[in-house]
Amino acid sequence: MSSRADRLTERVTEAGVDAVVITDLVNVRYLTGYTGSNGLALIGANTRVFVTDFRYVEQAAEQVEPSFDRRRASLDLLEAIKDALPAGELRLGFEEDHVSVREHGRLRDLLPDRIELVGVHGLVEELRAVKEPGEIAAIRAATELADAAFEQFIAGGLIGRTERELALELEFDMRRRGAEGPSFAPIVAAGPHGALPHASPRDVEVRRGELVVIDWGAQLDGYCSDCTRTVAAGEIDERGAEIYQLVLDAQLAGLEAVTPGAGGREVDAVAREIIEAAGHGEHFGHGLGHGVGLDVHEAPRLAQRSESVLKPGNVVTVEPGVYLPGELGVRIEDLVVLTGDGREILTGLTKELTRTG
Ligand code: ZN
Ligand code: ZN
Secondary structure, three states, X not given: XXXXXXXXXXXXXXXXXXXXXXXXXXXXXXXXXXXXXXXXXXXXXXEEEEEEEHHHHHHHHHHOOOOOEEEEEOOOHHHHHHHHOOOOOEEEEEEOXXXXXXXXXXXXXXXXXXXXXXXXXXXXXXXXXOOOHHHHHHHHHHHHHHHHHHHHHHHXXXXXXXXXXXXXXXXXXXXXXXXXXXXXXXXXXXXXXXXXXXXXXXXXXXXXOOEEEEEEOEEEOOEEOOEEEEEEEOOOOHXXXXXXXXXXXXXXXXXXXXXXXXXXXXXXXXXHHHHHHOOOHHHOOOOOEEEOOOOOOEEEEEOOOOOOEOOOOOEEEEOOEEEEOOOEEEEOEEEEEEOOOOEEEOXXXXXXXXEEO
16 A cells, blocks of 8 residues: 555645645644654655654654655754755645745745745645544544543533533543543533533533533544534423434434535535424534544535535544524534445444433
8 A cells, every 4th residue: 555645746746746845733744653743744756855853853763654754954944945855946835724924935035946836725634534444443442432431421410510620521531541632622511502512611500401512522643533412411391302303313314424425515415404494494503514533623524515525434523403592502423434335433322312410
C-alpha cells in the first residue's frame, strides 16, 4: 500500500502544482506522524521534507516517517522552505484554508520570484476523509471509552447537580480511563437550555422532569469520538416524549440512508423530511452530521448544502435535533463507519429514552 505522502503526491500533480507546503499541524501529523506543536512538510514529486525547530528534533527523529528528509530550522519555519525547494521555476501550493494573510505575505517576501504561490483547498482533508483500518480501530477505541464513561456517569444520577459539575465529571472520567482529553468540551444542557445546540454548561442544577442533552467525545491516539444522548431526569411530560420519538425516528432513517454512493445532501434530507413532516423543520437548524477523525469536525458533511458523496471508510455522525426555544431540546447522535455495502454503527449505547435519578 502506498504511503499517505505518496497518495498526496498524486493529488498535488492533479492540483496543477509542483509541490505543496503543509502547515496545518493536524495535516502534518496525518502525513508524517509528527505530533509536536511546530512543524511543516513540503511534498512534491521529488520533494519530501519535514522541518521543525530545535525543541522537536528528537521527537521528529522518532515519529516522522523515514521517507522524509528531516531538517532543523529556526523557530520561524517558513524561512526554511526556500532552501528545501528544488531549483528552477516552480508552482508551490499552500493550504489556503489554514495559512493566514500575514503568513502568506511573509512567504511571498521570503521566496524568490521564480516561485509562484498557488492556494490549494482540501487536498489532505479529502485523503483524511477515507479512513484506513488502523484509524477506524482508533476511533472505535475512543468510542468504546466514551461509551463506558457515559454509562458510569449516568448511573450516578443527574437531578440536583449542576450542568458544569456534570460536564466536569464526564470529562474527568474519560481522562481517568486513558483518554488524552475530551474531543471537545462536553455539553450538558438541561430543560430550556437544551434548546441551544451548542450550549455551555451552567452553574444551574438539573431539575426533576427535565430532558438533558449530553454531547461528549473522547480523544485517544489523536482520534476523536462524538456522541449525543438526551436523557430524562425523572418522569417527563408527554410533549418531551413525543419530540424524543420524532428525533429518534429521524435518526434511525438517517442512519439507514448512510451508504456508499449516497450524497451528503440526500442523507440529510431523509432525516430532515421526517422532522419537517411533523411541523418542526424550523426547529432543526443544523446539518445532520459530519466526518470525525483526527479532528472532531472534518469531511465529509451531511448537510443541506453538502457536495460530499459517501465512500467506504468515511466515518460520520448522524445527529438530528429538535430545539424548542424556551422549552426543551432533543438531539441523538451516533458515530458510523461506512463499509463496502452499508454502515456499521460504532456507538454502543441504547437509544431508548433513559430515565435517571
Ligand atoms: Zn456531538
Ligand atoms: Zn457531532
